[in-house]
Amino acid sequence: MLKKILALIVLSSFLLSCGTSKSRVKTSKNGTARTTRTSRNSKPSIRTTVDSKTGTASSSGRTETLESTSKTVVYAEVVKAYIEQFKETAKDNMKRHGIPASITLAQGILESGAGRGTLCQSANNHFGIKCHNDWTGPKVYHDDDSEQECFRKYSDPADSYNDHSLFLTTRSRYAALFKLDKDDYEGWAHGLKAAGYATDPKYPAKLIGLIQNYDLAKYDAEVLNKKYTAPTPKPQTQASAPVASVPAPVKQQPAYGTYTVEKGDTLYSISKKHNLTVDELMKLNGMSGNSLSIGQVLKIK
Template sequence: MPKSKALTTKRYPAPTGKKVKEKELVSKSEYRDKLQKNEVDRKKEEKKRSSSEVLEATSRLSVTTDMIRDYILTYKDAAKDNMKTYGIPASIKLAQGVLESGSGQGTLSRNANNHFGIKCHQGWDGESVRHTDDAPDECFRKYSNPNESYTDHSLFLTNRGRYSDLFLLEKDDYEGWAVGLKSAGYATDPRYADKLISLIERYELYKYDAEVLNKTVTGPRPRTVATTTDKPITVTETKSTSKSTQSSTKSKGTVHVVKKGDTLYSISKRYNTTVAQVQKMNKLTGTNLSIGQTLKIK
């Protein structure tokens, strides 16, 4: 039986996913190098996708987490100073700044130092620029520097009655502020409140509120909610509740029984609906709830 000829070099197809011809074959070491390079490139692309997000307010931008963190570090002191002076949570101001300015990369923030998308409105006699937002060529305020924008944002909120109920909330109630700002018409995006809350909790912006208030940082927690027409939600104990209502916070699909700590916002989030829809379904004119109260959901 003839001896087999010894193989001196193994040949492997180039990892392209396509059918290869003989001349496209590569050595074992080349094959491994290509596989390793492909894996490195794949991981880089995955990391790039996971570390970036689209911020959309007055500008639609794709920014990295590093850009967001840099923005937060740059303006956290301005946000904290404004919280001390005007009572607006630093977490809310930073989240709005990140979202509205695209972490400082948006057209308005770069060309007009406008970090909060504030339009001219009646009575504005400062500088302005034109920018397309909800409508073409709208008038937006222009500032000399970002700190002016931060201060004017505080004045804008404190001097307009539609935001007055927000100042009745606890100083660090970022969830209530987020929902209240959307309800008061600060932005037209239906997911505006959720976006603010998400930024605050992912980047732990609530810790700056705690620093101003000299509190221990405890992390995100359920809060109360205010709207433009209602005072902060309070849940009060009733004299008695039935065993059936105490034993469950949900009924089968369409009814929710209020328990201590529930808010209209937390309930609406649980059932993937809105505060307004829950109010409408239950003919609620306010936001106060009572333990044991039964709410129709859908």
């Protein structure tokens, strides 16, 4: 009997310990959801950063590391699927609000982790927009710059896209952006940072990188009925080619059995250096005269 009691105590302790670090979401009657953790050492990572130019080997040839409301590593196919899903929404918003579709899509990829980030999954919030004072809709709470900050929650991704457009068009600090050309995505990328949309100093470069890597500017051209030409990759020069490149300080070694003529060399000095007569050296190289040029390669065997 005593053994049974001890076994029950041990089993109860194990079951209690298994549940101490699980996340849970509480939703209030007004539609507010709150994400909390009973373990204080497992705070989720928040804030939007991305390195779109680095990649690791994968079945797709590249992965993207996107840090939205949580660090998310996705294959390039996931990013492309996200673009395919929301490109028409972005183009429609460009027609109605004047925000380049390329910028909308790049921000959506960046802020939502290509749709895989925590905030996107729990609240359909694709752009990391916080509640601010004018939001009266449903809310969720996540740790960001401070603990448990208020973020907007949407019933549908299209609502998030529309609210993103309204967010930019109704705030005076973004007014200068709408004076730019409709397809000036680089101007928009830098303008968003300057207006305070993000604090990351690399934010413009990350948006531009996504636009160029995934050819997003073609959607701007489609809306504007312009001809679009995809960027041409820069040709690889001999200096940058991994097979042909030779480090600058290192001389390329001549092939075995040859000699490269240097400044001050004569047929006589070369023949003596390699235990040949001048006639033998000339015969090996089919020479009829004794003229030489610096860099000329001669056979010596």
